[in-house]
Amino acid sequence: MRVRRAGRWRMPGTSPQFRGPPIGVPLQERPALIGPAAGGYRFMRSSNRSSRRELLRAAGLAAGLTAAAEARILGAADPPRDPDTVLAGLLEGNKRFMSGQTSLLTRRRPQDFAGLAEGQAPSAVIVACADSRVAPELIFDQGVGDLFVVRVAGNVVTGAGAVVKGSIEYAVAELGCRLILVVGHSQCGAVKAAMAHIDSNDALPGSIGGLVEVIKPAVTAAAGQPGDRLDNTIRANVRKCVETINGLAPILSKAVDSGTLKVVGAVYDLKSGRVDVFS
Numbered sequence: 574m575r576v577r578r579a580g581r582w583r584m585p586g587t588s589p590q591f592r593g594p595p596i597g598v599p600l601q602e603r604p605a606l607i608g609p610a611a612g613g614y615r616f617m618r619s620s621n622r623s624s625r626r627e628l629l630r631a632a633g634l635a636a637g638l639t640a641a642a643e644a645r646i647l648g649a650a651d652p653p654r655d656p657d658t659v660l661a662g663l664l665e666g667n668k669r670f671m672s673g674q675t676s677l678l679t680r681r682r683p684q685d686f687a688g689l690a691e692g693q694a695p696s697a698v699i700v701a702c703a704d705s706r707v708a709p710e711l712i713f714d715q716g717v718g719d720l721f722v723v724r725v726a727g728n729v730v731t732g733a734g735a736v737v738k739g740s741i742e743y744a745v746a747e748l749g750c751r752l753i754l755v756v757g758h759s760q761c762g763a764v765k766a767a768m769a770h771i772d773s774n775d776a777l778p779g780s781i782g783g784l785v786e787v788i789k790p791a792v793t794a795a796a797g798q799p800g801d802r803l804d805n806t807i808r809a810n811v812r813k814c815v816e817t818i819n820g821l822a823p824i825l826s827k828a829v830d831s832g833t834l835k836v837v838g839a840v841y842d843l844k845s846g847r848v849d850v851f852s
Protein backbone atom coordinates (compact mmCIF):
# COMPACT_ATOMS: atom_id res chain seq x y z
CA MET A 574 0.00 0.00 0.00
CA ARG A 575 1.52 3.26 -1.08
CA VAL A 576 1.25 6.34 0.97
CA ARG A 577 2.51 9.82 0.65
CA ARG A 578 5.09 9.79 3.39
CA ALA A 579 5.88 13.41 3.63
CA GLY A 580 3.92 16.57 3.16
CA ARG A 581 5.37 18.07 0.01
CA TRP A 582 4.29 21.58 0.53
CA ARG A 583 6.20 24.76 0.22
CA MET A 584 5.70 28.42 0.35
CA PRO A 585 5.25 29.87 -3.13
CA GLY A 586 8.54 31.14 -4.45
CA THR A 587 10.65 29.22 -1.99
CA SER A 588 12.92 26.28 -2.37
CA PRO A 589 11.21 22.87 -2.70
CA GLN A 590 13.41 21.42 0.03
CA PHE A 591 11.23 23.25 2.52
CA ARG A 592 9.26 20.16 3.39
CA GLY A 593 6.74 19.01 5.90
CA PRO A 594 7.35 16.39 8.55
CA PRO A 595 7.70 12.71 7.61
CA ILE A 596 4.27 11.70 8.74
CA GLY A 597 1.88 9.45 6.83
CA VAL A 598 -1.03 11.34 5.35
CA PRO A 599 -4.14 10.22 3.51
CA LEU A 600 -4.09 9.56 -0.16
CA GLN A 601 -7.14 11.56 -0.95
CA GLU A 602 -7.10 14.94 -2.53
CA ARG A 603 -7.09 17.80 -0.13
CA PRO A 604 -9.30 20.81 -0.53
CA ALA A 605 -7.44 23.86 -1.73
CA LEU A 606 -7.48 25.31 1.72
CA ILE A 607 -4.48 27.49 1.49
CA GLY A 608 -3.48 27.51 -2.10
CA PRO A 609 -1.27 29.96 -3.95
CA ALA A 610 -4.22 32.28 -4.49
CA ALA A 611 -4.42 32.73 -0.76
CA GLY A 612 -0.68 33.33 -0.61
CA GLY A 613 -0.21 30.31 1.59
CA TYR A 614 1.10 26.82 1.25
CA ARG A 615 0.82 24.73 -1.86
CA PHE A 616 0.54 20.99 -1.97
CA MET A 617 2.68 19.16 -4.49
CA ARG A 618 1.21 15.99 -5.98
CA SER A 619 2.63 13.48 -8.39
CA SER A 620 0.65 10.25 -8.18
CA ASN A 621 -2.38 9.21 -10.19
CA ARG A 622 -5.54 9.34 -8.12
CA SER A 623 -7.59 6.69 -9.92
CA SER A 624 -4.90 4.03 -10.10
CA ARG A 625 -3.98 4.74 -6.51
CA ARG A 626 -7.59 4.32 -5.52
CA GLU A 627 -7.83 0.98 -7.33
CA LEU A 628 -4.69 -0.23 -5.63
CA LEU A 629 -5.98 0.79 -2.25
CA ARG A 630 -9.42 -0.65 -2.82
CA ALA A 631 -7.90 -4.04 -3.60
CA ALA A 632 -5.60 -3.81 -0.60
CA GLY A 633 -8.40 -2.64 1.65
CA LEU A 634 -10.74 -5.44 0.62
CA ALA A 635 -7.97 -7.98 1.12
CA ALA A 636 -7.35 -6.59 4.61
CA GLY A 637 -11.03 -6.83 5.50
CA LEU A 638 -11.48 -3.14 6.17
CA THR A 639 -14.84 -1.81 7.20
CA ALA A 640 -16.65 0.11 4.51
CA ALA A 641 -16.21 3.32 6.46
CA ALA A 642 -12.50 2.82 6.98
CA GLU A 643 -12.03 1.81 3.39
CA ALA A 644 -13.93 4.81 2.15
CA ARG A 645 -11.94 7.05 4.43
CA ILE A 646 -8.64 5.83 3.06
CA LEU A 647 -9.75 5.65 -0.51
CA GLY A 648 -11.29 9.05 -0.55
CA ALA A 649 -14.09 7.41 -2.56
CA ALA A 650 -16.60 8.78 -0.11
CA ASP A 651 -14.56 11.41 1.59
CA PRO A 652 -15.57 12.28 5.12
CA PRO A 653 -17.52 15.51 5.25
CA ARG A 654 -15.35 18.58 4.96
CA ASP A 655 -17.80 21.45 5.00
CA PRO A 656 -17.34 22.93 8.48
CA ASP A 657 -21.07 23.41 9.11
CA THR A 658 -21.76 19.81 8.10
CA VAL A 659 -18.93 18.53 10.27
CA LEU A 660 -20.14 20.56 13.24
CA ALA A 661 -23.70 19.29 12.81
CA GLY A 662 -22.37 15.74 12.77
CA LEU A 663 -20.44 16.30 15.98
CA LEU A 664 -23.48 17.72 17.72
CA GLU A 665 -25.55 14.75 16.54
CA GLY A 666 -22.89 12.52 18.05
CA ASN A 667 -23.11 14.47 21.29
CA LYS A 668 -26.86 13.84 21.35
CA ARG A 669 -26.20 10.11 20.98
CA PHE A 670 -23.70 10.31 23.82
CA MET A 671 -26.15 12.17 26.07
CA SER A 672 -28.92 9.70 25.39
CA GLY A 673 -26.71 6.69 25.99
CA GLN A 674 -27.20 5.56 22.40
CA THR A 675 -23.49 5.58 21.67
CA SER A 676 -22.16 3.55 18.81
CA LEU A 677 -19.45 2.03 20.94
CA LEU A 678 -18.17 -0.33 18.32
CA THR A 679 -18.38 2.07 15.43
CA ARG A 680 -14.92 2.39 13.97
CA ARG A 681 -13.33 1.37 17.24
CA ARG A 682 -12.45 -2.24 16.54
CA PRO A 683 -8.85 -3.42 16.03
CA GLN A 684 -9.41 -3.74 12.29
CA ASP A 685 -10.65 -0.17 12.16
CA PHE A 686 -7.40 1.02 13.69
CA ALA A 687 -5.36 -1.21 11.40
CA GLY A 688 -7.23 0.09 8.38
CA LEU A 689 -6.07 3.61 9.14
CA ALA A 690 -2.47 2.75 9.87
CA GLU A 691 -1.30 4.13 6.54
CA GLY A 692 -3.03 7.46 6.68
CA GLN A 693 -5.58 9.67 8.35
CA ALA A 694 -8.28 12.06 7.26
CA PRO A 695 -9.88 13.53 10.37
CA SER A 696 -12.90 15.74 9.88
CA ALA A 697 -12.24 18.22 12.65
CA VAL A 698 -9.66 19.56 15.05
CA ILE A 699 -10.78 19.47 18.65
CA VAL A 700 -8.91 21.69 21.10
CA ALA A 701 -9.94 20.50 24.54
CA CYS A 702 -8.84 20.39 28.15
CA ALA A 703 -6.68 17.50 29.32
CA ASP A 704 -9.22 16.87 32.09
CA SER A 705 -9.89 13.13 32.42
CA ARG A 706 -13.62 13.73 32.10
CA VAL A 707 -13.41 15.44 28.74
CA ALA A 708 -12.76 12.80 26.10
CA PRO A 709 -13.64 14.17 22.64
CA GLU A 710 -14.13 10.84 20.86
CA LEU A 711 -16.57 9.80 23.58
CA ILE A 712 -18.58 12.98 24.06
CA PHE A 713 -19.00 13.37 20.29
CA ASP A 714 -19.46 9.63 19.73
CA GLN A 715 -16.75 9.45 17.09
CA GLY A 716 -14.48 6.67 15.94
CA VAL A 717 -10.79 6.25 15.34
CA GLY A 718 -9.47 8.66 12.74
CA ASP A 719 -12.41 11.05 12.98
CA LEU A 720 -10.90 13.74 15.19
CA PHE A 721 -7.51 15.41 15.40
CA VAL A 722 -7.36 16.17 19.11
CA VAL A 723 -5.13 18.70 20.81
CA ARG A 724 -5.56 18.49 24.58
CA VAL A 725 -3.85 20.63 27.15
CA ALA A 726 -5.00 21.73 30.59
CA GLY A 727 -7.31 24.71 30.29
CA ASN A 728 -7.56 24.15 26.51
CA VAL A 729 -5.14 27.03 26.18
CA VAL A 730 -3.98 28.32 22.82
CA THR A 731 -3.24 31.94 23.59
CA GLY A 732 0.21 31.97 25.12
CA ALA A 733 0.61 28.24 24.68
CA GLY A 734 3.54 28.54 22.30
CA ALA A 735 4.44 26.84 19.06
CA VAL A 736 3.68 23.27 20.11
CA VAL A 737 -0.07 23.73 20.47
CA LYS A 738 -0.39 26.24 17.64
CA GLY A 739 1.77 24.20 15.29
CA SER A 740 -0.28 21.09 16.00
CA ILE A 741 -3.46 22.89 15.01
CA GLU A 742 -1.85 24.39 11.92
CA TYR A 743 -0.59 20.99 10.86
CA ALA A 744 -4.08 19.49 11.02
CA VAL A 745 -5.39 22.25 8.77
CA ALA A 746 -2.52 22.64 6.34
CA GLU A 747 -1.58 19.01 5.94
CA LEU A 748 -4.62 16.97 6.92
CA GLY A 749 -7.25 19.24 5.43
CA CYS A 750 -9.39 19.86 8.50
CA ARG A 751 -11.81 22.73 7.93
CA LEU A 752 -13.38 22.92 11.37
CA ILE A 753 -11.61 23.74 14.61
CA LEU A 754 -13.76 23.31 17.71
CA VAL A 755 -12.41 24.71 20.97
CA VAL A 756 -14.11 22.88 23.82
CA GLY A 757 -13.95 24.31 27.33
CA HIS A 758 -15.78 22.54 30.12
CA SER A 759 -17.63 23.19 33.36
CA GLN A 760 -15.66 23.09 36.59
CA CYS A 761 -12.33 23.41 34.76
CA GLY A 762 -9.57 23.14 37.35
CA ALA A 763 -7.09 25.16 35.32
CA VAL A 764 -9.54 28.05 35.06
CA LYS A 765 -10.34 27.76 38.76
CA ALA A 766 -6.62 27.99 39.52
CA ALA A 767 -6.27 31.11 37.38
CA MET A 768 -9.17 32.70 39.26
CA ALA A 769 -7.70 31.75 42.61
CA HIS A 770 -4.32 33.22 41.82
CA ILE A 771 -5.35 36.26 39.80
CA ASP A 772 -4.73 38.65 42.65
CA SER A 773 -1.99 36.79 44.45
CA ASN A 774 1.67 36.64 43.65
CA ASP A 775 2.22 33.27 45.27
CA ALA A 776 4.42 30.94 43.33
CA LEU A 777 2.89 27.76 41.99
CA PRO A 778 5.18 24.74 41.74
CA GLY A 779 6.92 23.68 38.58
CA SER A 780 5.39 24.96 35.36
CA ILE A 781 1.87 25.18 36.76
CA GLY A 782 2.35 28.89 37.35
CA GLY A 783 3.15 29.41 33.69
CA LEU A 784 0.03 27.52 32.66
CA VAL A 785 -2.20 29.49 34.99
CA GLU A 786 -0.61 32.74 33.84
CA VAL A 787 -1.86 32.33 30.27
CA ILE A 788 -5.44 31.84 31.51
CA LYS A 789 -5.46 34.94 33.70
CA PRO A 790 -6.44 37.33 30.86
CA ALA A 791 -9.72 35.40 30.59
CA VAL A 792 -10.33 36.01 34.28
CA THR A 793 -9.86 39.71 33.70
CA ALA A 794 -12.09 39.67 30.61
CA ALA A 795 -14.94 38.03 32.52
CA ALA A 796 -14.68 40.30 35.55
CA GLY A 797 -17.88 42.16 36.32
CA GLN A 798 -20.07 40.13 33.98
CA PRO A 799 -23.48 39.10 35.31
CA GLY A 800 -23.95 35.46 36.16
CA ASP A 801 -21.59 32.79 37.46
CA ARG A 802 -17.99 33.97 37.56
CA LEU A 803 -16.46 30.57 36.83
CA ASP A 804 -18.77 29.86 33.90
CA ASN A 805 -18.12 33.33 32.49
CA THR A 806 -14.36 32.86 32.78
CA ILE A 807 -14.49 29.44 31.14
CA ARG A 808 -16.33 30.96 28.18
CA ALA A 809 -14.01 33.96 28.07
CA ASN A 810 -11.06 31.58 27.93
CA VAL A 811 -12.64 29.71 25.02
CA ARG A 812 -13.35 33.00 23.21
CA LYS A 813 -9.73 34.06 23.58
CA CYS A 814 -8.59 30.73 22.16
CA VAL A 815 -10.94 31.12 19.20
CA GLU A 816 -9.68 34.67 18.59
CA THR A 817 -6.07 33.51 18.72
CA ILE A 818 -6.67 30.66 16.29
CA ASN A 819 -8.55 32.94 13.88
CA GLY A 820 -5.57 35.28 13.81
CA LEU A 821 -2.76 32.75 13.42
CA ALA A 822 -0.88 33.91 10.33
CA PRO A 823 -0.09 32.88 7.74
CA ILE A 824 -1.87 29.54 7.66
CA LEU A 825 -5.06 29.77 9.67
CA SER A 826 -5.93 33.43 9.26
CA LYS A 827 -5.87 33.13 5.48
CA ALA A 828 -7.99 29.99 5.54
CA VAL A 829 -10.51 31.72 7.79
CA ASP A 830 -10.56 34.83 5.61
CA SER A 831 -11.15 32.74 2.49
CA GLY A 832 -14.06 30.95 4.14
CA THR A 833 -12.54 27.48 3.97
CA LEU A 834 -11.89 27.20 7.70
CA LYS A 835 -14.27 27.79 10.59
CA VAL A 836 -13.26 28.16 14.23
CA VAL A 837 -16.00 27.59 16.80
CA GLY A 838 -16.09 27.80 20.58
CA ALA A 839 -18.08 25.47 22.82
CA VAL A 840 -18.45 24.38 26.42
CA TYR A 841 -19.00 20.82 27.62
CA ASP A 842 -21.12 20.38 30.74
CA LEU A 843 -19.78 17.56 32.90
CA LYS A 844 -23.13 16.75 34.46
CA SER A 845 -25.47 16.74 31.50
CA GLY A 846 -22.92 15.71 28.87
CA ARG A 847 -24.16 18.48 26.62
CA VAL A 848 -21.83 20.43 24.34
CA ASP A 849 -23.09 23.99 23.95
CA VAL A 850 -21.76 25.90 20.96
CA PHE A 851 -21.70 29.59 21.74
CA SER A 852 -19.25 31.37 19.46
Ligand SMILES: [Zn+2]
Nearest residue numbers: 702704761762
Ligand atom coordinates in the same frame (compact mmCIF):
# COMPACT_ATOMS: atom_id res chain seq x y z
ZN1 LIG B 1 -10.20 21.73 32.45
